[in-house]
Amino acid sequence: MANDVFAKSLLTRRQALALGASAALAGALPRGAFAAGEKVTLWHGWTGADNTTALNGVIDTFNKGGKGVTVEPTGYDWDTLFSKWVVSSAGGRAPDLVLFHITELPEFATRKVIRPIDDIVASSGLDLSQVPDAGRTGVTFDGKVYAVPLDVHPLGFYYNVDMVQEAGLDPAKPPKTGEEFLEWAKKLTVKDGSGKVTRYGFELPNTWATARWIWFSLMYQFGGTFLDDKGLAAVDSEASQNALQYLVDLINVHGVTNPEVGGNKGEDAFASKQVAMKFIGPWEVNLRMAQKMNFMTAQLPVFGQKAAVWANSHCMAVSKQKNDDKLAADGTFMKWFSDNFAAPATTVGIIPQSKAVRESAAFTGTEQYKYFKSFVDDLPNIVYEPLIPQYLSVFSFDKPTPLVTNLQAALSGSKPVPDALKAMKEGLDAQLKKG
Amino acid sequence: MTSLASQPAGRSRARRASAQEGGAVRSGMTLAAYLFLSPYLALFIAFMLLPTLAAMGISFMRWDILGAPEFIGLDNYRQIFADPLFLTAIRNTFYFVFLTAIPMVVLGLALAMLLDQKLKGTTFVRTVVFLPYVVMVSTVGILWGWLFDKGTGLVNYYLTTIGIEPIAWLKDPHWSMPALAITAIWWTVNTNMIIFLAALQDISEELHDAATLDGAGPWQRFVYITLPLLRPAMALVTALTIINGWRVFGQAYVMTQGGPEASTFVIVQYIYLTAFQNFEMGPAAAAGVVLLLITLVFSLAQMKLMKAI
Missing domain, CATH: 1.20.5 (Single alpha-helices involved in coiled-coils or other helix-helix interfaces)
Known part of the structure; x- marks a missing residue:
C-alpha cells in the first residue's frame, strides 16, 4: 500500500524522506526550509587523485544520507580556485561553499566574497568549542566568524629509519634540540671516496615553500615574529637573522644539506634516497606509506629558546550570494562534514581541528595515526602566518615575491643573510602598506 | 565617320x-x-x-574586478615602469627570446630539410618530431622538470658521462632560463619545421635539376636556390618565433614559477599575477598593452619584410 501511495503521488520515496527531513529542520534553520534535493556547490583545492577520490567518497555518503541536500564538489588548484572564485563572484555565479586556508580568510573577507556565518553556526548546531583557540581566532575577522576550521597541518619531522639505523643512531630517540639535530644531520650525510656528497642528511630545497616554513618556525623558536606591532615586516630582527643564518650554515658551514636537492614538482629527494631527513606537513604520510618507505615522524626539534612550529589550516566558508536561500542547506553540510571529518583528514593527511573528531577512534584507530601522532603532539606549539588581507600576495610560494626571492638569494649564497633580510623587509613593507 | x-x-x-x-x-x-x-x-x-x-x-582605470572601475589616466603605466619586477620580467622575456629565436629557426629548417628527404621511415620520423606539439604545457613542464633534476635527471646523467659536472638546471638562476629555452625548443620547433617543410616542398625539383646540370653542388644549391626561395617562410617563422617567445608563460609557470630568484619571471606571468592574484586589473592591462606593442613591432617588421620579398 505504501508503494501505491508513493506511486500515485508525484514524489519518490527519497524525495518524500528528504522533504520530511527538511521540514523537520526548517524550524531551527535560518530562512526556513530548503527544497528537497537542494544543490550546493563546493569548490576546493584538494586536487591530488587520492584527495579528490576521498573527498568525493565522503560527499557521496552525505548525498546518499537523505538530508535533502546534494553537494557538488569541484576541485581546482588553489591559484585557479581563487581567481575563478573572485571573477565568478563579480559575475554573480560564485559557488555556495569554498574550502581554503584560514590565512587567506582576511583577504576574502576584505574583498567581501564570503559572508559571516555566526547565524549558520547557531542554527546548524556546529560546535566550534571543540576547536582550539588559535583555530577559532583564525576564522574570526572583525569580530565575526567567517568559516568552519576543519583541520590543522603543522610542519613535522620525517626521517628514514633504515638510514638512521645504518648511521648507528637510535630511531626511537629522534633529536629534540638543534645540537642533536646537527649531530644526526652530519652522521646521515654520506660522501663517496672522492669526497663528493652522495646523500645529504637533511632536505632544504630552495624552490618550494618548505624553506620558508622552516625559517618561519625557527624565527619564532628564536623569539622573533614575522610582523612588528605596527603590522610591518620584522624579518630583519636579530632572531630572524639568527634563524636564517642557522639554515644557511647547515648548507655552507656544515655541508649537511644542499638547496639544489629536492623541492620542485615531481622531484622526490626523500624517496629517491638523496636525503635522510626532511621537515614537511602530515600530508606526506600517505605518500610515504604507499611508497612502503621505512620512515618515522617526530615533533620539530627545538633549535631556539622555545618550541614553535609553522602550521596552516583549511576552513570552509560560505560565498556571498545575492540571496540567502541556501544557507540552511550550507549549514547542514558544513556541520555534517565537520563532524565526519576523520575520514577525509586521514586520506588527505591533515589533523582534524575538532578535539572530538581528533580523539575519535575513526581518526586514532587508523594505521596512519602512528605517524600523525607527533603532529598532534606539536599542536600546542603551532604558529600561523600573520592573518592579513594581503596574505596571497605576500606569502605566495610560487611567485617571485620579495619573501621568496630574498629567501632564495640567502640560501643560494647570492646575498648575505642580513642583506637579503633587509631587502626582504623593504619589499614586504611596500606590499603591506598597499592595504 | x-x-x-x-x-x-x-x-x-x-x-x-x-x-x-x-x-x-x-x-x-x-x-x-x-x-x-x-x-x-x-x-x-x-x-x-x-x-x-x-x-x-x-589600462587607464583602477579596478579590482569586484568594485567599479575608476579612471586614473596614465598612473598604471607609471606604476608598472616603476616596478622593478616588471622591468625584470621584460629583461627575462627578452633573454628567453634571444635564447630561442635563432635555434628555433635554424633547427626548424634543419629538421625540415632532413625530413624532406625521400627516405624510408620519413613519415614516421615526421610524426615523432611533431608529436611534442600535441602535449600540454603542464605535461611538458613536469616531464622536463624530471629530466633537468640535478640528482636523478637524464640530462645530467648524460652530461656526467662526458665528464661535465651535474647542473642544477632549474635551481640555479644562471641555468634556469637556458633550461626553459631548451624545453621550449623541444616542444615547439616542430611548428617551424612544418612551415619550412611546406615551403621546401613548394620549390620545384626542376630548379635543383637545372642547377645540378650546371655543376652546382648541394651547398651551392642550398645557398642559391633553397634559401632565396625560403625567404617568405623564413620571415614568417622568425616573426612567429619571436612573437611567441615574448608571450612565453606556461613553461615558466609550471617548471620554475618564475624563480629561482626571479630569474625566469616573464611578462605574461607578471600580467597573470597582477590581474588574477593581486586583482589589480589596471596595471595588468597596462602590462598587456606594453606586451602588445612589443609584439606589434615584430609583426610590422615581418609584414614589411614580406612585402620587400
Whole structure:
C-alpha cells in the first residue's frame, strides 16, 4: 500500500524522506526550509587523485544520507580556485561553499566574497568549542566568524629509519634540540671516496615553500615574529637573522644539506634516497606509506629558546550570494562534514581541528595515526602566518615575491643573510602598506 | 565617320557593362569571402578584438574586478615602469627570446630539410618530431622538470658521462632560463619545421635539376636556390618565433614559477599575477598593452619584410 501511495503521488520515496527531513529542520534553520534535493556547490583545492577520490567518497555518503541536500564538489588548484572564485563572484555565479586556508580568510573577507556565518553556526548546531583557540581566532575577522576550521597541518619531522639505523643512531630517540639535530644531520650525510656528497642528511630545497616554513618556525623558536606591532615586516630582527643564518650554515658551514636537492614538482629527494631527513606537513604520510618507505615522524626539534612550529589550516566558508536561500542547506553540510571529518583528514593527511573528531577512534584507530601522532603532539606549539588581507600576495610560494626571492638569494649564497633580510623587509613593507 | 566615332563609344559601353558585371561578380565574391571568414571573424572579434580593446580601456582605470572601475589616466603605466619586477620580467622575456629565436629557426629548417628527404621511415620520423606539439604545457613542464633534476635527471646523467659536472638546471638562476629555452625548443620547433617543410616542398625539383646540370653542388644549391626561395617562410617563422617567445608563460609557470630568484619571471606571468592574484586589473592591462606593442613591432617588421620579398 505504501508503494501505491508513493506511486500515485508525484514524489519518490527519497524525495518524500528528504522533504520530511527538511521540514523537520526548517524550524531551527535560518530562512526556513530548503527544497528537497537542494544543490550546493563546493569548490576546493584538494586536487591530488587520492584527495579528490576521498573527498568525493565522503560527499557521496552525505548525498546518499537523505538530508535533502546534494553537494557538488569541484576541485581546482588553489591559484585557479581563487581567481575563478573572485571573477565568478563579480559575475554573480560564485559557488555556495569554498574550502581554503584560514590565512587567506582576511583577504576574502576584505574583498567581501564570503559572508559571516555566526547565524549558520547557531542554527546548524556546529560546535566550534571543540576547536582550539588559535583555530577559532583564525576564522574570526572583525569580530565575526567567517568559516568552519576543519583541520590543522603543522610542519613535522620525517626521517628514514633504515638510514638512521645504518648511521648507528637510535630511531626511537629522534633529536629534540638543534645540537642533536646537527649531530644526526652530519652522521646521515654520506660522501663517496672522492669526497663528493652522495646523500645529504637533511632536505632544504630552495624552490618550494618548505624553506620558508622552516625559517618561519625557527624565527619564532628564536623569539622573533614575522610582523612588528605596527603590522610591518620584522624579518630583519636579530632572531630572524639568527634563524636564517642557522639554515644557511647547515648548507655552507656544515655541508649537511644542499638547496639544489629536492623541492620542485615531481622531484622526490626523500624517496629517491638523496636525503635522510626532511621537515614537511602530515600530508606526506600517505605518500610515504604507499611508497612502503621505512620512515618515522617526530615533533620539530627545538633549535631556539622555545618550541614553535609553522602550521596552516583549511576552513570552509560560505560565498556571498545575492540571496540567502541556501544557507540552511550550507549549514547542514558544513556541520555534517565537520563532524565526519576523520575520514577525509586521514586520506588527505591533515589533523582534524575538532578535539572530538581528533580523539575519535575513526581518526586514532587508523594505521596512519602512528605517524600523525607527533603532529598532534606539536599542536600546542603551532604558529600561523600573520592573518592579513594581503596574505596571497605576500606569502605566495610560487611567485617571485620579495619573501621568496630574498629567501632564495640567502640560501643560494647570492646575498648575505642580513642583506637579503633587509631587502626582504623593504619589499614586504611596500606590499603591506598597499592595504 | 559616325561608325568610326560610334565604335569607341560602343566599346566603352561594353567595357562599362563588363566592368559592372565584373563589379557585381567581385562584390558577390567579396560577400562570399566575408561569409566564409565570418565564423572565424565572429570568434576573433568576441574573444580577441573586444577583450583587447577592453584591456586598453582598463589600462587607464583602477579596478579590482569586484568594485567599479575608476579612471586614473596614465598612473598604471607609471606604476608598472616603476616596478622593478616588471622591468625584470621584460629583461627575462627578452633573454628567453634571444635564447630561442635563432635555434628555433635554424633547427626548424634543419629538421625540415632532413625530413624532406625521400627516405624510408620519413613519415614516421615526421610524426615523432611533431608529436611534442600535441602535449600540454603542464605535461611538458613536469616531464622536463624530471629530466633537468640535478640528482636523478637524464640530462645530467648524460652530461656526467662526458665528464661535465651535474647542473642544477632549474635551481640555479644562471641555468634556469637556458633550461626553459631548451624545453621550449623541444616542444615547439616542430611548428617551424612544418612551415619550412611546406615551403621546401613548394620549390620545384626542376630548379635543383637545372642547377645540378650546371655543376652546382648541394651547398651551392642550398645557398642559391633553397634559401632565396625560403625567404617568405623564413620571415614568417622568425616573426612567429619571436612573437611567441615574448608571450612565453606556461613553461615558466609550471617548471620554475618564475624563480629561482626571479630569474625566469616573464611578462605574461607578471600580467597573470597582477590581474588574477593581486586583482589589480589596471596595471595588468597596462602590462598587456606594453606586451602588445612589443609584439606589434615584430609583426610590422615581418609584414614589411614580406612585402620587400
